[in-house]
Amino acid sequence: MTIVFDHVSKTYDDGTIGVGDVSLTVRDGEVMVLVGPSGSGKTTLMRMVNRMVEPTSGRVLIDGRDVRGRDPIALRRSIGYVIQGGGLLPHRTVVDNIATIPMLNGVGRKRARDHAMGLLGKVGLDASLAGRYPAQLSGGQRQRVGVARALAADARILLMDEPFSAVDPVVRRELQNEVRRVQHDFGVTVVFVTHDINEAFFLADRIALLGDGGVLEQVDVPSRILGTPANERVRAFVEAGRPRMDKGVRCGLAV
Amino acid sequence: MAWLYDNAPVIGGYAAAHAWYSLVPLVVGVVFSVPVGWLVSRAAHGRGMVLAIVGALYAIPSLPLLMVLPSILGTRILDPINLEVALGMYAVALMVQYCVDAFDSVDSTVLQSADAMGFGGFRRFWDVELPQAAPVILAGMRVVSVSTISLITVGSLIGVESLGMLFVEGYQRSFPFEILVGIVGTMGIAAAFDAALVVIGGMLMPWNRAVGHGIGERGRR
Numbered sequence: 169m170t171i172v173f174d175h176v177s178k179t180y181d182d183g184t185i186g187v188g189d190v191s192l193t194v195r196d197g198e199v200m201v202l203v204g205p206s207g208s209g210k211t212t213l214m215r216m217v218n219r220m221v222e223p224t225s226g227r228v229l230i231d232g233r234d235v236r237g238r239d240p241i242a243l244r245r246s247i248g249y250v251i252q253g254g255g256l257l258p259h260r261t262v263v264d265n266i267a268t269i270p271m272l273n274g275v276g277r278k279r280a281r282d283h284a285m286g287l288l289g290k291v292g293l294d295a296s297l298a299g300r301y302p303a304q305l306s307g308g309q310r311q312r313v314g315v316a317r318a319l320a321a322d323a324r325i326l327l328m329d330e331p332f333s334a335v336d337p338v339v340r341r342e343l344q345n346e347v348r349r350v351q352h353d354f355g356v357t358v359v360f361v362t363h364d365i366n367e368a369f370f371l372a373d374r375i376a377l378l379g380d381g382g383v384l385e386q387v388d389v390p391s392r393i394l395g396t397p398a399n400e401r402v403r404a405f406v407e408a409g410r411p412r413m414d415k416g417v418r419c420g421l422a423v
Numbered sequence: 424m425a426w427l428y429d430n431a432p433v434i435g436g437y438a439a440a441h442a443w444y445s446l447v448p449l450v451v452g453v454v455f456s457v458p459v460g461w462l463v464s465r466a467a468h469g470r471g472m473v474l475a476i477v478g479a480l481y482a483i484p485s486l487p488l489l490m491v492l493p494s495i496l497g498t499r500i501l502d503p504i505n506l507e508v509a510l511g512m513y514a515v516a517l518m519v520q521y522c523v524d525a526f527d528s529v530d531s532t533v534l535q536s537a538d539a540m541g542f543g544g545f546r547r548f549w550d551v552e553l554p555q556a557a558p559v560i561l562a563g564m565r566v567v568s569v570s571t572i573s574l575i576t577v578g579s580l581i582g583v584e585s586l587g588m589l590f591v592e593g594y595q596r597s598f599p600f601e602i603l604v605g606i607v608g609t610m611g612i613a614a615a616f617d618a619a620l621v622v623i624g625g626m627l628m629p630w631n632r633a634v635g636h637g638i639g640e641r642g643r644r
Contacts, residue, residue, distance in 0.1 A: 220539060245541035255536030259554040259630045269540055301630045317540075327539075 169231050169324045169357050170196045171217055176226030178212050178382070186212040187223070187382035199351055199358040201372035203365055205405065209382030210361045214327050217359065218247045230325070245269050248318025248326040248356070252334050254310040256302040262288070262313050263298040269321035280320075287316040290353070292346060308339035312346065319354060326351075328360045332367070344370055365409035369394070377402055427604065434589070434604065441585035442612055445572045447507050449616075452514025452567055457560065459515075460522020461548065474520060481516035485509060485577050506578040513574065514567045521563025525556035558631055561624045565617055572613045576605070586612070 171194040178186035187209040194200040202210040215221040216228045219240040228235045235243060249255070256265045266284035271277060288295055291312040302310055311331055318326055328347070332340045344367065351358050362368055368375050369390045376387045379401050386398035397403040427434070463473050492498070492505040529552055537551040576587025589605030592598070625632050 218539060220535075241541045241543040243541075244539055249536070249539035251532065251536060251539075253532065255532060255539070257533065257537070257551060258530075259628070261630075272541060272546065303630070 170194065170229075171325065171357065171359065172227075172229040172232075173213065173216070174227045174229060176213070176216055176223040176228060178209065178216075178221060179224045185209075185381050186221075187216075188384070189226070190378075190382065190384045191226075192376055192384060192387060194357060194359055195374075197351075197355050197357055198373040199348070199360060199371055201360045201362060201368040201375050202378060203362055203368040203375055203405075204378035204385075205363060205380065208378035208380060210363075210378050211329055212382065213378070214329060214359050214361050217325065217327060218244045218249065220244075245273055245321055246323060246325075248315075248321070248323035250311075250314045250318050250326065250328045250331045252330055252332075253307070254302070254312075254314025254317075254331075256310060256313055256317070258302050261299050261301055262293075262305070265302070265313055266317045266320050268317060273321060284316070284320060287320055290319075291316040291350065292342075306339075307335045308343060311335060311343055315346065315350060319350065319356070324356055326356050326358045328358065330362055331360075333362070333364070340367075341370075347371060365406055366411075377405065379405075426600065434586070434608065437584055437586050437588050438608055438612060440583075441572070441575055441587075441609070442616075444503060444507065444510075444575050444578070444583065444585060445568070445612070445616065448510035448514045448571050449564065449568055451507075451511045452518045453560070453564060455511075455515050456518035456522045456563075457553075459519050461526050461552070463519070463523045464526035470523070474523065477516045477519045480512050483512075485513075485574060486580070488512075489577070489581050501582040503578070503583045505581070506575070506583045510571050510574055514571060517567050517570065518560075518563050521566070522556070522560055525559035525563070526552060528559055529555040554628070557624075557628055561620060561628075565620050568616045568620060569613045572609060572616060576609060 173190050173192040175189055175191050176187060177189050180186060190209075190213060192200075192213075202214060204210050212221050216223050217230070217235065219235055219238075222236075257268065260268070263281050263284045266287055267275075267277070267280035270280040270283060275283075285295060285298060288298060293309060293312050293316070297305065297309065302313070305313065314331065315326075332343050335343065347358065347360070348371065350356070360368075360371055362371075372390055374387060374389055375393050377385045377393060379385045386393060386402050388396075388398075393402065394406060397406060459473070463470050488509050489505055490500075492508055493500045493502070496505065496508060498504050533551065533555060534547075537547055542551055575583075575585045576590060579585055579587030579591045586605045586608040589601045589608070593601035593605065
């Protein structure tokens with residue numbers, strides 16, 4: 169599904185600008201990563217898609233349809249949403265967490281659970297985990313359940329808000345691979361928010377780089393963000409996130 | 424001991440009445456306090472005022488209250504309903520504060536996640552907020568249960584049957600053993616109620632048990 173942000177902005181009551189004047193098109197079936205420093209409005213921008221945030225001005229269109237004309241509850245059930253820690257309901261088992269949205273939509277418990285069991289495997293989890301509670305899982309497992317739950321209602325759009333920032337680097341890389349695989353298998357459109365430029369480079373078909381005050385600095389494929397940054401701010405943000413080793417440290421290691 | 428055997432039917436009757444009179448205020452307190460606590464926890468204003476009012480309720484001494492209630496309610500002075508209303512008020516006074524704390528304690532990321540999944544209105548309350556608030560609500564119920572069971576005995580001064588009758592008679596007859604039986608019996612009822620609440624809580628909140636936490640404690644984040 170195509171998501172169009174048409175001159176959207178968000179200004180809060182106290183005058184703070186969350187999102188400047190952003191126009192951006194997320195193409196059907198692509199992974200669009202919104203990246204930028206804290207306070208650049210990337211999460212705010214993403215939440216306009218499922219109406220968790222209402223823009224002060226401008227429109228958000230999904231396949232040409234203004235989301236404002238849609239019931240927020242129905243809209244949210246049709247869009248997968250994954251946050252850090254998976255956002256699971258602590259009082260429901262893994263299988264019931266995954267079955268949550270289909271059951272909200274009126275699918276019977278048995279059918280919703282059968283479907284949920286099928287999804288466990290698709291996100292790389294063993295069926296034996298189905299009866300556990302979220303607190304009994306590792307961080308990476310919880311995150312996978314979060315992805316399965318987001319997919320359970322046949323969502324065509326996945327919104328992911330810094331989902332992997334709390335897991336260790338090895339698990340994070342596995343989860344990033346999982347996102348690419350899931351995106352390929354299910355053909356979903358993914359909007360992924362992160363402050364980590366390397367995660368953005370790894371995952372993105374295209375990157376939208378946001379700066380202070382919610383200004384869109386550059387939208388491009390990763391190679392061009394890296395190769396031909398649009399301005400100094402983009403160059404600085406990309407540079408700051410690149411791994412580098414200090415000469416002193418290198419000497420220290422050699423000794 | 425012979426006295427205990429001889430009077431077992433009477434003591435049993437007192438104990439049954441005691442348990443029944445304790446159950447009603449507890450149930451009323453919870454049914455009233457959960458929605459009030461939910462509303463207060465969500466409300467931007469008025470929290471201080473509501474909590475001050477219910478807090479003041481608990482400060483009213485029980486005996487004068489029992490004397491005044493019949494004229495307010497239009498009931499007979501010896502009617503058990505006076506005691507039930509008084510204890511219901513105390514239960515509410517304690518439970519509202521617990522319920523406000525319970526709903527305040529619900530993890531905001533869980534609520535945000537519920538919103539993002541499309542939980543609306545009553546479903547959000549029933550399926551997400553209430554289960555998450557339940558351990559603290561249960562902790563409040565355990566306190567109210569013990570407090571109510573002990574306060575019921577005051578009712579024996581206005582003729583409401585309970586194990587408190589044994590205190591009154593024991594004093595009148597200078598028979599300490601009878602008083603002791605009353606005290607132990609009251610403690611026994613309190614322990615039984617508490618155990619029942621823990622068991623019911625465990626059945627309703629299997630996730631709490633599964634992660635190895637005692638009922639009433641906060642879950643791990």
